[in-house]
Amino acid sequence: MKNRxxxxxxxxxxxxxxxxxxxxxxxxENPVQKIADGxxxxxxxxxxxxxxxLSFESAANRLGARVIGFSxxxxxxxxxxxxxxxxxxxxxxxxxxxxxxxxxxxxxxYASEVSHVPVINAGDGANQHPTQCLLDLYTIMQxxxxxDNLHITLVGDLKFGRTVHSLVQAMCHFxxxxxxxxxxxLKLPSAVKLHIKEKNLNYxxxxxxxxxxxxxxxxxxxxxxxxxFQDPLEYERVKNSYVLNKAxxxxxxxxxxxxxxxPRVNEISTDVDDTPQAYYFKQALNGVFVRQxxxxxILGLK
Amino acid sequence: xxxxNRKELxxxxxxSGTVIDHIPNDMVSTVIKILNLYEVTNEIVFGANLxxxxxxxxxxxxxKDKKFESSEINKISLVAPSATxxxxxxYRVARKFKVDVPKKISGIVKCFNPKCITNVENAxxxxxxxxxxxxxxxxxxxxxxxxxxxVEFL
Numbered sequence: 191m192k193n194r195x196x197x198x199x200x201x202x203x204x205x206x207x208x209x210x211x212x213x214x215x216x217x218x219e220n221p222v223q224k225i226a227d228g229x230x231x232x233x234x235x236x237x238x239x240x241x242x243x244l245s246f247e248s249a250a251n252r253l254g255a256r257v258i259g260f261s262x263x264x265x266x267x268x269x270x271x272x273x274x275x276x277x278x279x280x281x282x283x284x285x286x287x288x289x290x291x292x293x294x295x296x297x298x299x300y301a302s303e304v305s306h307v308p309v310i311n312a313g314d315g316a317n318q319h320p321t322q323c324l325l326d327l328y329t330i331m332q333x334x335x336x337x338d339n340l341h342i343t344l345v346g347d348l349k350f351g352r353t354v355h356s357l358v359q360a361m362c363h364f365x366x367x368x369x370x371x372x373x374x375x376l377k378l379p380s381a382v383k384l385h386i387k388e389k390n391l392n393y394x395x396x397x398x399x400x401x402x403x404x405x406x407x408x409x410x411x412x413x414x415x416x417x418x419f420q421d422p423l424e425y426e427r428v429k430n431s432y433v434l435n436k437a438x439x440x441x442x443x444x445x446x447x448x449x450x451x452x453p454r455v456n457e458i459s460t461d462v463d464d465t466p467q468a469y470y471f472k473q474a475l476n477g478v479f480v481r482q483x484x485x486x487x488i489l490g491l492k
Numbered sequence: 493x494x495x496x497n498r499k500e501l502x503x504x505x506x507x508s509g510t511v512i513d514h515i516p517n518d519m520v521s522t523v524i525k526i527l528n529l530y531e532v533t534n535e536i537v538f539g540a541n542l543x544x545x546x547x548x549x550x551x552x553x554x555x556k557d558k559k560f561e562s563s564e565i566n567k568i569s570l571v572a573p574s575a576t577x578x579x580x581x582x583y584r585v586a587r588k589f590k591v592d593v594p595k596k597i598s599g600i601v602k603c604f605n606p607k608c609i610t611n612v613e614n615a616x617x618x619x620x621x622x623x624x625x626x627x628x629x630x631x632x633x634x635x636x637x638x639x640x641x642x643v644e645f646l
Contacts, residue, residue: 274613275615
């Protein structure tokens with residue numbers, strides 16, 4: 191993985207996912223390892239983000255690297271009309287690795303082609319967010335002890351949710367059975383289902399959430415965004431039909447955990463937070479260890 | 493007899509070069525564009541609304557003294573999968589073949605996604621051809637699929 195960009199979850203193989211997860215575990219046990227001393231990591235957030243940016247910067251700092259960069263493009267030369275490619279080429283001269291988030295889809299792939307240092311995609315519009323996917327895999331492994339032969343229930347916006355697309359794609363390597371819960375308007379796109387079909391795995395589609403909870407080892411909740419709907423009434427109707435609350439958790443498997451990429455709005459009631467199933471805050475913490483592992487691998491430090 | 497003579501006049505023979513036959517009637521200008529024939533200095537004859545036994549009406553292009561690389565000619569398979577390529581040497585058919593759908597294409601088609609980097613920056617489009625018959629192109633950058641109904645040629 192040394193010097194290889196991570197743009198899309200399909201850039202890495204199953205074996206490479208597992209190597210990253212193993213290394214992340216090492217960082218969980220021993221988070222402060224100053225192995226990137228003297229390295230400079232550029233953190234380019236053309237679009238603001240709290241969780242992802244801070245967890246990347248925290249990961250870089252715990253490795254002893256220095257972080258340069260910006261959040262929001264308004265104070266940069268992009269605002270003066272500089273092309274994106276020129277900005278990336280310039281920053282590549284100042285750093286050993288670029289971490290970037292940009293609202294334009296495919297921007298990270300393009301950056302990795304114009305930059306001579308590797309690029310980690312921290313989200314390119316509605317397209318990909320591979321480090322979120324790896325931290326989801328890590329969390330699933332942590333809670334279930336394995337990634338193989340699990341039943342995963344995905345709930346909410348399966349059409350536009352980039353974390354859902356990457357997770358489905360990645361879990362197709364592990365003989366997963368998928369339970370897909372969404373309104374008809376937000377079903378999983380056929381391009382993503384293609385991955386499931388290629389591996390001859392089973393998937394089931396539901397419009398009601400309670401039908402898909404009993405079998406699940408993992409329930410992956412997502413936020414349904416208002417802007418996805420043309421009719422605001424339709425949004426109001428749909429949004430309240432995919433709310434997970436404590437009462438729904440009575441018949442679930444004992445090992446079942448609830449994950450969410452966060453931020454949540456109302457799709458997980460706060461009464462779930464103190465149940466044994468709630469795992470989404472731990473999931474967010476795992477982001478730092480997994481990103482430490484990814485940075486170390488790409489910089490060739492581990 | 494008279495009819496046949498006239499047909500010969502419309503699609504007159506060339507001594508050497510390439511004939512692209514069986515082009516869907518409405519795709520002649522697109523094929524010219526894809527093959528960049530506006531830029532070449534070779535003699536070019538093209539026709540549309542020609543009678544075809546197989547297709548009813550068809551289009552046809554003749555380019556004098558030119559042969560195409562297969563990687564180049566195969567680009568037209570996206571709009572003219574029925575096309576036949578006939579290479580002429582000394583008024584005779586030297587080679588005749590159908591076009592193949594390429595696995596990857598670059599710089600021919602616009603990505604339909606307005607939020608794709610190729611529509612925002614000066615980045616050349618690249619696609620994996622998932623389905624050449626029922627046109628499905630996977631964008632190398634934004635990973636969205638451009639389909640028959642949304643395809644636009646550059």
